[in-house]
Amino acid sequence: MTAEVVSVGTELLLGQTVDTHAATMARILADCGISCMRRTTVGDNLERIVEVLKGALGRADLVVTIGGLGPTSDDLTREGIAAALHDELEHVAAYEERLRKMTAFRKLPWIESLAKQADRPTCGRFVANPNGSAPGLICEKNGKTVIALPGPKNEFNPMADGPVREYLEQLQGSQVIHSRILRVCGMGESQVEEKIRPLLDGENPTVAPYAHPGEVHLRVTARAKSREEANRLIDPIHEQIQAVLGDALFGTDSTTLEQSVVDLLRDTGSTVAIAESMTGGSLGERLTNVPGASDAFAGGVIAYLPSAKIGLLGVAPELLAEYGPVSREVAEAMACLVRAELDTTYGVSITGNAGPTADVDRKPVGLVYIGVAGPAGCEVSESQFRGQRDEIRRRTTQAALVALRHTLLCASRG
Amino acid sequence: MTAEVVSVGTELLLGQTVDTHAATMARILADCGISCMRRTTVGDNLERIVEVLKGALGRADLVVTIGGLGPTSDDLTREGIAAALHDELEHVAAYEERLRKMTAFRKLPWIESLAKQADRPTCGRFVANPNGSAPGLICEKNGKTVIALPGPKNEFNPMADGPVREYLEQLQGSQVIHSRILRVCGMGESQVEEKIRPLLDGENPTVAPYAHPGEVHLRVTARAKSREEANRLIDPIHEQIQAVLGDALFGTDSTTLEQSVVDLLRDTGSTVAIAESMTGGSLGERLTNVPGASDAFAGGVIAYLPSAKIGLLGVAPELLAEYGPVSREVAEAMACLVRAELDTTYGVSITGNAGPTADVDRKPVGLVYIGVAGPAGCEVSESQFRGQRDEIRRRTTQAALVALRHTLLCASRG
Numbered sequence: 001m002t003a004e005v006v007s008v009g010t011e012l013l014l015g016q017t018v019d020t021h022a023a024t025m026a027r028i029l030a031d032c033g034i035s036c037m038r039r040t041t042v043g044d045n046l047e048r049i050v051e052v053l054k055g056a057l058g059r060a061d062l063v064v065t066i067g068g069l070g071p072t073s074d075d076l077t078r079e080g081i082a083a084a085l086h087d088e089l090e091h092v093a094a095y096e097e098r099l100r101k102m103t104a105f106r107k108l109p110w111i112e113s114l115a116k117q118a119d120r121p122t123c124g125r126f127v128a129n130p131n132g133s134a135p136g137l138i139c140e141k142n143g144k145t146v147i148a149l150p151g152p153k154n155e156f157n158p159m160a161d162g163p164v165r166e167y168l169e170q171l172q173g174s175q176v177i178h179s180r181i182l183r184v185c186g187m188g189e190s191q192v193e194e195k196i197r198p199l200l201d202g203e204n205p206t207v208a209p210y211a212h213p214g215e216v217h218l219r220v221t222a223r224a225k226s227r228e229e230a231n232r233l234i235d236p237i238h239e240q241i242q243a244v245l246g247d248a249l250f251g252t253d254s255t256t257l258e259q260s261v262v263d264l265l266r267d268t269g270s271t272v273a274i275a276e277s278m279t280g281g282s283l284g285e286r287l288t289n290v291p292g293a294s295d296a297f298a299g300g301v302i303a304y305l306p307s308a309k310i311g312l313l314g315v316a317p318e319l320l321a322e323y324g325p326v327s328r329e330v331a332e333a334m335a336c337l338v339r340a341e342l343d344t345t346y347g348v349s350i351t352g353n354a355g356p357t358a359d360v361d362r363k364p365v366g367l368v369y370i371g372v373a374g375p376a377g378c379e380v381s382e383s384q385f386r387g388q389r390d391e392i393r394r395r396t397t398q399a400a401l402v403a404l405r406h407t408l409l410c411a412s413r414g
Numbered sequence: 415m416t417a418e419v420v421s422v423g424t425e426l427l428l429g430q431t432v433d434t435h436a437a438t439m440a441r442i443l444a445d446c447g448i449s450c451m452r453r454t455t456v457g458d459n460l461e462r463i464v465e466v467l468k469g470a471l472g473r474a475d476l477v478v479t480i481g482g483l484g485p486t487s488d489d490l491t492r493e494g495i496a497a498a499l500h501d502e503l504e505h506v507a508a509y510e511e512r513l514r515k516m517t518a519f520r521k522l523p524w525i526e527s528l529a530k531q532a533d534r535p536t537c538g539r540f541v542a543n544p545n546g547s548a549p550g551l552i553c554e555k556n557g558k559t560v561i562a563l564p565g566p567k568n569e570f571n572p573m574a575d576g577p578v579r580e581y582l583e584q585l586q587g588s589q590v591i592h593s594r595i596l597r598v599c600g601m602g603e604s605q606v607e608e609k610i611r612p613l614l615d616g617e618n619p620t621v622a623p624y625a626h627p628g629e630v631h632l633r634v635t636a637r638a639k640s641r642e643e644a645n646r647l648i649d650p651i652h653e654q655i656q657a658v659l660g661d662a663l664f665g666t667d668s669t670t671l672e673q674s675v676v677d678l679l680r681d682t683g684s685t686v687a688i689a690e691s692m693t694g695g696s697l698g699e700r701l702t703n704v705p706g707a708s709d710a711f712a713g714g715v716i717a718y719l720p721s722a723k724i725g726l727l728g729v730a731p732e733l734l735a736e737y738g739p740v741s742r743e744v745a746e747a748m749a750c751l752v753r754a755e756l757d758t759t760y761g762v763s764i765t766g767n768a769g770p771t772a773d774v775d776r777k778p779v780g781l782v783y784i785g786v787a788g789p790a791g792c793e794v795s796e797s798q799f800r801g802q803r804d805e806i807r808r809r810t811t812q813a814a815l816v817a818l819r820h821t822l823l824c825a826s827r828g
Contacts, residue, residue, distance in 0.1 A: 011624060011633065013450045014593065015440030019433060022455075026429030036427045037462065039455035041436075044622075048451065055469075071604050072623055073614065106798060111604040131801040154627060154805050274716070280702025281695025284716040288694025291770050291803055299722030301715055302688070302698045308713030308756055312726065342722055356705050389705055 001172060003034050004056040008068035008077050009151060010043040021066045021149075021156050028160055032168040033175040033223075034062065044068060049080035057084060057144050062171075064164075067151030069134040071113045077148055078119055078137070085141045087121040095126065099133055127163050131155045138167060145171070175223065178230035182218040182241055183251045186402045192216045195244050205234050207241075213391065214398030215257070247409055257401045258286040264408045265296035265345075272404065273342035274300035275313055275334040277325065277351040278368070283397045298342045303334065313337045324361035326351050328369050331380045335371030347373040348404050352383075354392045366392050370400045372407045379407070415586060417448045418470040422482035422491050423565060424457040435480045435570050439563075442574055446582040447589030447637060448476065458482060463494035471498060471558050476585075478578075481565030483548040485527045491562055492533055492551070499555045501535040509540065513547055541577050545569045552581060559585070589637060592644035596632040596655055597665045600816045606630045609658050619647050621655075627805065628812030629671065661823050671815045672700040678822045679710035679760075686818065687756035688714035689727055689748040691739065691765040692782070697811045712756045717748065727751045738775035740767050742783050742794045749785030749792055761787040762818050768806045780806050784814045786821045793821070 005025050011017045022039050029036045037060060042052045049068070056063045068077030082089045095118035103110050117134045120126060127136030127147075132155040137148040147164055149156050169176070184192055189211040193200070196218070199207045205222040220237050224230035242249055250260045265272060276283050280302055287297045303309040306320050315333050323329040331349050339347025352368030366385040371378055381403055385395045419439050425431045436453050443450045451474060456466045463482070470477045482491030496503045509532040517524050531548045534540060541550030541561075546569040551562040561578055563570050598606055603625040607614065610632070613621045619636035634651050638644040656663055664674045679686060690697050694716055701711045717723040720734050729747050737743040745763050753761025766782030780799040785792055795817055799809045 010622065012437070013440055013453065014444045014591075014635075015437040015442075015450075016593065016595075016633065018437045023426075023429040023432045026427055028429075030428045036429075037457065038466070039427065041453035043451065052452070070625065072607050074622060102800075106800060108602055109605065111608055113604050113607070131805055152625060152627070154801065158802070273722075276695070276698075278702075279699070280707070280711070281690070281698025281714075281716065282702075284690075284695025284718075285693070285699045288692075288696075288716075288718060288768075289804060289807070293694070294719060297694070297718055299716045299718035299726065300695075301726065302695065302702075302713045304698070304702060304711055304713035305708060308687075311756060312713065312715065342725060390703060393703070 001034050001062065002060045003029050003036050003062040003064060004060040005029075005036060005039045006052055006056055006063060006065045007039070007041040008044065008049060008065060008080075009041070010074070012041045012067075013043045021151070021153070021160075024157065025064055025066065025160060028165050028168065029064075031177055031179065032165065032172045033177050034168060034172055044074040044076055046076045046079055046083075049076055050083045053080055053084035053146070057146070061143070062145045062147070065146065065148045066156065069117070069136070069148060069150040071111070071117055071133070073113075078116070078121075081124075081137065081139060081146050081148060082121040085121060085123060085139060085144070085146065087123050087139070087141060089119040090122050091115075092118045092120060092126075095135070102133060127159055129155050130158055136164070175225065176227055176230055177221060177223050178227050178234070179219050179221040180231075180234050180238065181253050182220060182238065182249055183255060183257070184216040184218065184245060184248050185214065185250050185257055185398070185405075187216060187245070187248050189216050192218070192245070196241055199237060199240060202237070205237050207237065214395050247406075250405065256286075256290070257398065257405070259290050261401050261405050261408070262287065262290040262293050262296050264405060264412070268408060268412050270345035270408065271296055271298055272346040272348060273298045273338045273344040275303055275338040275347065275349040276300065277303050277309070277334070278354045279350050279393050279396055280304055282393055283348070283350060283400050286397055286401070298344050300338055300342070309334065313341070324363065326353050326361065326363040326367060326369065328380045328382065331369035331371035332373070332378050335373035335378055335380075339373045345374060346404065346407065347371075348400055349373075350396060350400055352392075352396060354389045354396070356389060368392075368396050368399070370396070370403050372403050374407055374411065376411065379403075415448050415476065416474045417443050417450050417476040417478065418474040419443075419450060419453045420466055420470055420477060420479045421453070421455040422458065422463060422479060422494075423455075424488070426455050427457045435565070435567070435574075438571065439478055439480065439574055442579050442582065443478075444591045444593075446579065446586050447591050448582060448586055458488040458490055460490045460493055460497075463490055464497045467494055467498035467560070471560070475557070476559045476561070479560065479562045480570065483531070483550070483562060483564040485525070485531055485547070487527075492530075492535075495538075495551065495553060495560050495562060496535040499535060499537060499553060499558070499560065501537050501553070501555060503533040504536050505529075506532045506534060506540075509549070516547060541573055543569050544572055550578070589639065590641055590644055591635060591637050592641050592648070593633050593635040594645075594648050594652065595667050596634060596652065596663055597669060597671070598630040598632065598659055598662050599628065599664050599671055599812070599819075601630060601659070601662050603630050606632070606659070610655055613651060613654060616651070619651050621651065628809050661820070664819065670704075671812065671819070673704050675815050675819050675822070676701065676704040676707055676710050678819060678826075682822060682826055684759035684822065685710055685712055686760040686762060687712045687752045687758040689717055689752040689761065689763040690714065691717050691723070691748070692768045693764050693807050693810055694718055696807055697762070697764060697814050700811055700815070712758050714752055714756070723748065727755070738777065740765055740775065740777040740781060740783065742796065745783035745785035745794045746787070746792050749787035749794075753787045759788060760818065760821065761785075762814055763787075764810055764814055766806075766810060768803045768810075770803060782806075782810050782813070784810070784817050786817050788821055788825065790825065793817075
C-alpha cells in the first residue's frame with residue numbers, strides 16, 4: 001500500500017511555519033508499514049488543492065491531508081477533497097447541533113461560518129476532534145482513501161496518533177514496523193553510543209540514537225507480522241541496553257522524566273516541595289504536567305527576587321549578602337526551608353543565572369546550583385550550562401529532575 | 415515569476431528529519447518576491463525524482479532542489495536534474511582537482527565516489543560550498559531555471575542565504591513580498607474574522623487569520639518594490655485593524671503575550687506576584703522566559719495542595735472548607751494574599767481543575783478561576799476550558815495574562 005501526504009496552507013509555502021506535522025504523519029505511516037512515496041505542500045487555493053489531490057490519488061492508494069479544515073474562508077480542504085473524489089458535500093445537521101452546544105458550553109458566541117465544519121463528502125465519516133471544533137474526515141471511494149486532519153498542533157497530534165493510527169493499522173493488516181523509544185538521562189549521545197556500540201549494527205531490530213536537550217532517545221525498531229511479534233524481537237535488545245545503561249534508562253516511549261520522578265515518589269510514598277529562582281516555575285510546571293502529581297507534589301515557592309527568597313522562604317538576608325543569591329549556600333538553605341515549610345520528604349531548590357547577562361555578583365551566565373534536601377541531609381550540585389536563556393532553563397529543570405531521581409533511587413536501595 | 419521547491423531524501427518521507435530547509439527556502443523566495451506555488455518531497459529514487467522535477471518544471475519558471483548532492487550512491491539529484499532538463503552530465507576535471515586538494519588538506523583519504531561531485535549538467539554552473547565538498551548548481555535552459563543545494567544544514571544555510579539569494583534578487587529585479595504578523599488575544603478566530611471581514615478581500619496587502627491556542631495571528635502581506643514600500647502599504651491596514659480590534663491586538667511579529675505584559679508592567683512602573691494552583695508554575699515560567707522579567711516579576715507561590723495554600727499563602731482553612739479550593743472566593747484570597755506578602759502592585763491567582771478527572775468537590779474538568787488584585791480591588795473571572803490537561807493549563811495561563819493585561823490597560827487610562 002502506498003500513500004502520499006498533502007499539507008495545505010499558504011503560511012507553509014511562505015515559510016512562516018515549519019511543517020512538523022508532515023514528519024509526524026510520515027512516521028505514523030512508516031510505523032504502520034505504509035510506504036509514503038511523496039509529500040506535497042500547496043497553498044489555500046481551491047483549484048490548486050484539487051489539482052494536487054487528483055495527482056496524489058492517481059498515484060497512491062491513500063492520501064492524508066493536513067490543514068485547511070477550519071471555519072474561515074481560506075479553509076478549503078473539505079471542498080477540495082469532495083471535488084477530487086468527484087463527490088459532493090453534505091451538511092450534517094446533527095453535527096452542527098453539537099457544534100452549537102459546544103460553543104454555548106464554552107460561553108462563546110455562535111458565528112454562522114462555524115457551521116461549514118459540519119459539512120463532509122457523502123463518502124466520508126467524521127473523526128472526532130478532542131481539542132477543537134473542526135472534525136477530521138475519513139473518505140473511501142473507488143478503492144482510494146482520503147484522510148483529512150486539522151492543522152493546529154494540539155488538534156492534529158491526538159487525532160493522528162489515536163484514531164487515524166488505529167484506522168491505518170487495521171487497513172494495513174499484515175506487516176508492521178514497530179518502534180520502542182528507550183529514554184536515557186544524565187549521559188551525552190556519544191557516551192551512550194560508546195556503551196551500546198555493538199547493538200547499533202543490528203538489522204532487525206535496528207537501534208538508532210537521537211539527541212534531545214538533556215536526554216538521549218534510543219529508537220529500537222522491528223519489522224514483524226504483528227505488534228506482539230515486533231515486541232518479542234525488541235524485548236531482548238531492551239534488556240541488553242538496560243543492563244549496560246542501568247539507572248540512566250528512565251523510561252520508554254512517551255514516559256517523560258517528570259513522569260518517572262512522580263512515579264518514583266509515589267512508589268516510595270514520598271512527597272516533594274520546590275523552591276525555584278531562575279527557572280521561575282518551570283520545574284513546577286513540569287511536575288504538575290503529570291496527571292495525579294498531587295499525590296507527590298505539594299507545591300513550592302517561586303523565589304525570583306531576593307525579597308521573595310527572604311519573605312516567602314525565610315532565607316537569612318546575611319546569607320544572601322555574604323554569598324550572593326547564586327551560591328551553594330543559598331541553594332542549600334532554599335531546599336531545606338521549603339522542605340520544612342511544606343513538611344515534605346524532599347525539598348528541591350534551583351538558583352542560577354539564565355542570562356542574558358552576568359548577574360550583579362558577576363556570576364557567569366549558565367552557572368546553576370541545585371539542592372536536594374531529604375531525610376539523609378542536603379546535597380548541592382554545581383553546573384555550568386551553555387546556550388540561550390530558554391535552553392539553560394530547560395537544561396536546569398532537567399538536571400534538577402535527574403538529581404531528585406538519583407536521590408530517590410539511592411534512598412530506595414537503602 | 416513562480417517557483418516550486420523539491421526536497422529529496424527518503425529520511426524526510428520516513429519522518430526521521432523535519433524539513434526546516436524547505437521553510438527557509440520558501441522565506442527567501444518570498445523575500446525576493448517570487449511566488450512559491452508548491453513544495454514536494456520525494457525519496458532517493460531516480461525515476462521518481464525525474465517525474466517530480468518534470469512536473470515542477472511544467473508548472474513553474476524556477477525549481478529549487480534541496481538534498482541529494484553528496485557522493486554516495488543514493489545521492490541522485492544531479493542525475494535527476496540532467497534528465498528532467500533533457501541535458502547530460504559533464505565531468506569538470508578542474509573541480510575534481512580542487513576536491514582532491516581539499517580532501518588532502520583535511521587529511522582525509524581520497525575515495526573514488528567523491529569524484530562524482532565534479533559532475534554537472536552542461537547547462538549548469540557551480541555554486542561554491544563553503545562548508546562541504548558538494549557544490550550547488552544553477553542550471554538555465556529553455557527559459558527554466560533549476561537551482562540545486564546540498565542538504566546538510568551548515569552547507570545549505572550559507573549557500574541559500576548568500577549566493578542563491580543574490581542570484582534570485584538579480585533574477586527578479588525589484589519585487590519583494592513582506593509580511594507583518596499582528597497578534598490578537600482574548601478573541602476566537604471566527605470572532606476576529608467577523609470584525610475585519612472587509613479587509614480579508616484585499617489584494618495588496620492581503621490579510622489572513624491563523625488560529626493558535628488562545629491567540630489569533632493576522633498575517634498582513636504586501637508586494638512592493640522594497641521592504642520600506644511594503645511597510646508603507648501595510649501600515650494603514652495595521653491601523654484599521656488596530657482601530658477595530660483595540661486592546662485585543664497585543665503585539666506584532668515575534669512579540670509574545672508575556673513579553674507585552676512585562677513591557678506594560680515596566681512602562682507603568684508596576685510589579686506583580688503570582689499564586690498558582692492547577693498551573694503549578696506555568697505562569698511564572700512564561701513570565702520569567704522574558705529576559706529582564708526581574709524588573710517587574712517578584713516571584714510567587716505554587717500552592718498546589720490545600721496545605722500549601724494555607725501554609726505558604728495563609729488562605730483561611732474555613733474558606734477552603736466552605737467553598738472548596740476551586741472557587742471564586744479562594745481565587746480572590748490567593749491574589750490578595752500573594753500581593754500583600756510580596757508587596758507588589760498586582761497579585762494574580764489561578765485555581766481550577768486541569769483534569770483528568772473531576773476533583774473532590776465535583777468541580778468539572780476545565781473549570782478555572784483567575785483573580786487579579788490591584789490598587790483598585792480584586793476581580794475574579796470564571797472560565798470553562800476544553801481539551802487535555804496541557805491544553806487546559808496553556809489556555810489558563812493565556813487567560814491569566816490576558817486578565818492582567820486588561821487590568822494594566824484600564825489602570826493606565828486612569
